[in-house]
Amino acid sequence: MAGTGVRVDHTTTSGTFSLDGQTFDVDNNVWVVGDDEECVVIDAPHDVAPILDLVGGRRVRAILCTHAHDDHVRVAPRLREQTGAPILLHPDDKPVWELTHPAELWDADLADGQEVEVAGTRLTVLHTPGHAPGAVCFHAPDLGCVFTGDTLFQGGPGATGRSFSDYDKIVASIRARLFALPADTVVHTGHGDDTTVGAEREALGA
Structure with a gap:
């Protein structure tokens, strides 16, 4: 079972998403899983400051990327600099990552079935290609939740109308x-x- 005091913290940041020559204003969720001592950050969208505010003084064990669209990884390298935490990304998203960070790499690859441990609980990596080739979700069975990035929203699958995406794959x-x-x-x-x-x-008729 999860360690004592493990919780999910949340904030929202605003910025832009750009791909295929188009730019859109977006609000992104940032999720932090941990206890009072340590945590992991899921996605690093637009601004480091609100993420650090959410983290507080805790040790960040990892920056977990659900995928590499710019509105999910834009400040990941800066967050790495300020926390010392490694960036983890599925390698199939390398071409997407390079659109935003052509001169920098992430630190370690995510793999389907991998378990990320933090604060006495585990997040299991589920490779869910479709929105992006390296899209993943993080399942926290002890906490009864899953972090889906842009794979699944309230109301259905994430968008698949742009480069590197595939509707049949996401479904x-x-x-x-x-x-x-x-x-x-x-x-x-x-x-x-x-x-x-x-x-x-139920909504998707499955």
Whole structure:
């Protein structure tokens, strides 16, 4: 079971998302999982300051990237500089990462089935390609939740109309990996409100 005091903290940051020559204003969710001593950060969108505020004085064990679109990794290298934490990304997202950070790399690869430990609990990596080739979700069974980035939102799958994305793949990923989780699993998304696996399973007719 999860260690004593393990919790999920949340903030929202605002900025832009750019791809294929288009730029959009977006609000991004930032999730921090840990206890009073240590934590991991899930995605580093637009601004380091609110992320550090959410972290407080805790040790950041890792910066976990759900995928490499610029509105999810823009300040990851700066957050690494300020915390000393490694950046973890699925290697299939290398071409996407290079659009934002052509001169810098992440520190370690994420792999399907990998477990990231923090504060006595574990996040299991689920490779869910579709929105991006290296998109992943982080399942925290002890906490009854999954962090889906832009793979699954309240109301359905993430967008697939741009480079490196594929609608059939994202739907297959959601059906095989996310809908296999318990129905009451809370879905913490990359943008917008929470939902549950059961609600989205019903909405997608699965």
